[in-house]
Amino acid sequence: MKAVVKKKREYGYVEVTEVPEPKIENSNDVLIEVKSAAICGSDLHAYEYLPSYEFMKIPIILGHEFSGIVKQVGKNVKNFKPGDYVMGESNKYCGECENCRIGKTNICYNSQMRGIVTDGVMAEMVKIDEKFLHKIPEGLSFNDAAAAQPCSISIHAVIDNCIITPGDNVVVFGPGIIGQVAAQLARAQGADKIIIVGTNEDEKIRLPIARKDGFLTVNIQKDDILEKIKKITGSPWVDVVLECSGAPKALQTATRIIKKGGFLTIISIYGKNVDLPVTNLVRNEINLRTSYTSTWKNYEQALNFLSCGIINVGPLCKTYKFDDALNAFKDALNKDVLKPILSL
Numbered sequence: 425m426k427a428v429v430k431k432k433r434e435y436g437y438v439e440v441t442e443v444p445e446p447k448i449e450n451s452n453d454v455l456i457e458v459k460s461a462a463i464c465g466s467d468l469h470a471y472e473y474l475p476s477y478e479f480m481k482i483p484i485i486l487g488h489e490f491s492g493i494v495k496q497v498g499k500n501v502k503n504f505k506p507g508d509y510v511m512g513e514s515n516k517y518c519g520e521c522e523n524c525r526i527g528k529t530n531i532c533y534n535s536q537m538r539g540i541v542t543d544g545v546m547a548e549m550v551k552i553d554e555k556f557l558h559k560i561p562e563g564l565s566f567n568d569a570a571a572a573q574p575c576s577i578s579i580h581a582v583i584d585n586c587i588i589t590p591g592d593n594v595v596v597f598g599p600g601i602i603g604q605v606a607a608q609l610a611r612a613q614g615a616d617k618i619i620i621v622g623t624n625e626d627e628k629i630r631l632p633i634a635r636k637d638g639f640l641t642v643n644i645q646k647d648d649i650l651e652k653i654k655k656i657t658g659s660p661w662v663d664v665v666l667e668c669s670g671a672p673k674a675l676q677t678a679t680r681i682i683k684k685g686g687f688l689t690i691i692s693i694y695g696k697n698v699d700l701p702v703t704n705l706v707r708n709e710i711n712l713r714t715s716y717t718s719t720w721k722n723y724e725q726a727l728n729f730l731s732c733g734i735i736n737v738g739p740l741c742k743t744y745k746f747d748d749a750l751n752a753f754k755d756a757l758n759k760d761v762l763k764p765i766l767s768l
């Protein structure tokens with residue numbers, strides 16, 4: 425079968441190539457014909473082979489966001505049968521550690537990310553334990569179902585790790601899919617002004633998409649963000665900040681625009697340590713929360729919210745043929761596309 429494989433511990437060296445097809449080995453395995461596989465930031469980092477990615481398995485099939493059709497099931501599989509439309513979770517959690525036992529599978533002590541430490545989903549067929557699968561609601565496309573994975577991350581951040589009250593003013597740093605869906609969720613929760621913050625390179629695709637979706641935007645390299653916020657909201661502070669950019673400077677700016685007693689939720693990973701004014705955060709009693717990946721419930725919510733239109737990823741995604749995967753990677757690295765999805 426064909427798969428997108430990272431072959432060397434260097435920049436690039438990603439190819440669409442032939443690999444052996446997976447076979448059902450364990451009684452809980454489900455074999456799936458992949459229909460859509462989305463490219464995520466971490467796949468791009470793997471492509472670039474960034475310094476924090478040395479722990480990767482190489483060679484490896486990339487990808488952790490997918491949807492498809494069940495082809496075959498192991499003898500103990502209870503909830504799925506051939507022909508079912510499914511999507512799968514990005515992380516293999518153990519199900520046995522103390523966090524898994526209380527449903528916090530996102531912070532499993534033995535978590536393994538697909539496409540980084542174990543073979544991923546950018547392939548014609550994938551084999552996956554049934555406990556990591558979710559049924560796709562009727563009428564939802566394979567592309568939307570694959571994008572439910574990043575949506576579940578925004579849901580975990582906004583609904584489980586933040587409090588947005590109707591009328592709140594919200595700033596979202598980072599106009600990628602996580603940030604844009606977080607902004608859509610803030611809107612669904614009744615936020616008043618929602619401002620999405622990006623940089624010059626986001627002016628290509630990301631900020632225009634945000635504006636088209638009705639959000640206010642700030643280009644932090646062009647505009648004075650403090651002035652802009654004051655102009656938009658009438659106050660130098662906002663009630664909620666969602667940090668989805670991973671830029672140290674964005675997080676530092678977040679600490680200056682959050683009101684006393686406000687919520688600051690961090691959803692990104694940083695390449696280096698960030699200097700923060702911790703004493704100010706304490707004196708202002710900022711509710712500083714972090715949010716990491718998502719739980720089984722958040723996946724179900726994502727599929728549900730996509731199906732009933734509470735969130736909409738259509739304008740964020742662009743489809744590529746599977747054989748055209750390399751161009752999809754290059755376009756994403758160039759910021760010419762927000763969310764590339766490989767279609768099979």
Ligand SMILES: [Zn+2]
Pocket residue numbers: 464465466488489514573574
């Ligand atoms: Zn992802």
Ligand SMILES: [Zn+2]
Pocket residue numbers: 517518519520521522523524529531532533534535
């Ligand atoms: Zn666990």
